[in-house]
Amino acid sequence: MGKRIVIALGGNALGNNLPEQRIAVTQTAKAIVDLIEEGHEVIISHGNGPQVGMIQKAMAELTRAEPEKYIPCPLSVCVAMSQGYIGYDLQNALREELLDRGIQKGVATVLTQVEVDPTDPAFQNPTKPIGAFMTKEEAERLKLERGYNVIEDAGRGYRRVVASPRPKAIVEIQSIRDMVSAGLVVVACGGGGIPVYPTEGHQLKGAAAVIDKDFASSVLAQQVNADTLIILTAVEKVAVNFGKPDQKWLDRLTPEQARVYMGEGHFAPGSMLPKVQAAVEFAESGPGRSALITLLEKAKDGVAGRTGTVICQ
Numbered sequence: 001m002g003k004r005i006v007i008a009l010g011g012n013a014l015g016n017n018l019p020e021q022r023i024a025v026t027q028t029a030k031a032i033v034d035l036i037e038e039g040h041e042v043i044i045s046h047g048n049g050p051q052v053g054m055i056q057k058a059m060a061e062l063t064r065a066e067p068e069k070y071i072p073c074p075l076s077v078c079v080a081m082s083q084g085y086i087g088y089d090l091q092n093a094l095r096e097e098l099l100d101r102g103i104q105k106g107v108a109t110v111l112t113q114v115e116v117d118p119t120d121p122a123f124q125n126p127t128k129p130i131g132a133f134m135t136k137e138e139a140e141r142l143k144l145e146r147g148y149n150v151i152e153d154a155g156r157g158y159r160r161v162v163a164s165p166r167p168k169a170i171v172e173i174q175s176i177r178d179m180v181s182a183g184l185v186v187v188a189c190g191g192g193g194i195p196v197y198p199t200e201g202h203q204l205k206g207a208a209a210v211i212d213k214d215f216a217s218s219v220l221a222q223q224v225n226a227d228t229l230i231i232l233t234a235v236e237k238v239a240v241n242f243g244k245p246d247q248k249w250l251d252r253l254t255p256e257q258a259r260v261y262m263g264e265g266h267f268a269p270g271s272m273l274p275k276v277q278a279a280v281e282f283a284e285s286g287p288g289r290s291a292l293i294t295l296l297e298k299a300k301d302g303v304a305g306r307t308g309t310v311i312c313q
């Protein structure tokens with residue numbers, strides 16, 4: 001029987017620049033349409049780290065070059081732009097793949113706002129890497145000249161980091177539910193959602209942050225009453241002792257086991273840790289709910305129970 005599935009797409013599903021994204025989304029669309037063809041109802045979310053960093057950098061360069069013409073672009077607006085830029089390619093790739101297979105289904109990207117708490121301590125402790133990798137020298141220069149926060153990202157180089165508060169609620173949730181009920185393939189909560197918080201009356205104010213898409217996807221999956229949350233990334237399974245000689249791939253994890261492994265530091269912060277945390281949160285949110293972490297190209301096998309790491313009670 002078909003399931004309702006929320007799919008969170010990681011960096012390798014999108015690539016790092018315009019031409020890479022065009023190519024990557026065609027493969028991504030095939031993996032997603034495989035699931036639709038099997039009768040599953042899918043709702044898609046995606047990351048935006050490289051893309052929002054690129055957009056923010058371009059906007060900042062514009063302001064620096066011509067300050068009399070361009071005012072600084074808030075990070076929340078850069079997130080909105082990244083949703084449009086990624087949604088544009090993803091929506092088209094899905095549309096083409098569905099048409100190629102003779103499946104009559106509309107695809108729509110929802111510019112999604114996600115409410116955060118303006119007092120979230122994450123605003124004082126930036127952790128979310130965005131943009132391209134830099135050398136140590138470049139990172140130190142940006143830190144000095146622009147006051148950016150930078151980190152060394154898992155041995156891969158230096159990156160700028162921004163605040164990443166937890167998602168609390170999805171502003172457009174009813175529209176998303178209505179579109180899913182109408183049979184559309186919906187792309188929502190891209191880049192974790194545009195971070196906003198309520199001010200006076202019904203007004204929402206953009207926050208200078210990038211929400212983690214794994215956490216936002218868990219909230220989305222809960223709020224659309226999904227059966228499964230699939231987090232697609234660059235590894236087929238989650239491991240303990242990852243990268244060490246005694247590495248062990250995991251087929252199944254209960255929330256309790258996951259918590260023990262988290263406590264022992266098996267999952268890297270900023271990469272695997274939020275995925276496992278988001279998976280646990282979803283698995284614990286209601287009876288029969290499970291999460292799956294696997295590779296994009298293994299999504300179909302994973303849903304059939306043949307691979308990936310399943311997190312369920």
Ligand SMILES: Nc1ncnc2c1ncn2[C@@H]1O[C@H](COP(=O)(O)OP(=O)(O)O)[C@@H](O)[C@H]1O
Nearest residue numbers: 010011233234235238239242266267268271272
């Ligand atoms: N315990 C672990 N098990 C598996 N992968 C891990 C683990 N710890 C860290 N990783 C790394 O986390 C990466 C996924 O995180 P990341 O690249 O940030 O995700 P995304 O696909 O969302 O862009 C994997 O490709 C792997 O290199």
Ligand SMILES: NC(=O)OP(=O)(O)O
Nearest residue numbers: 047048049191212213
């Ligand atoms: N917003 C977000 O989580 O992006 P990445 O998955 O690219 O880090």
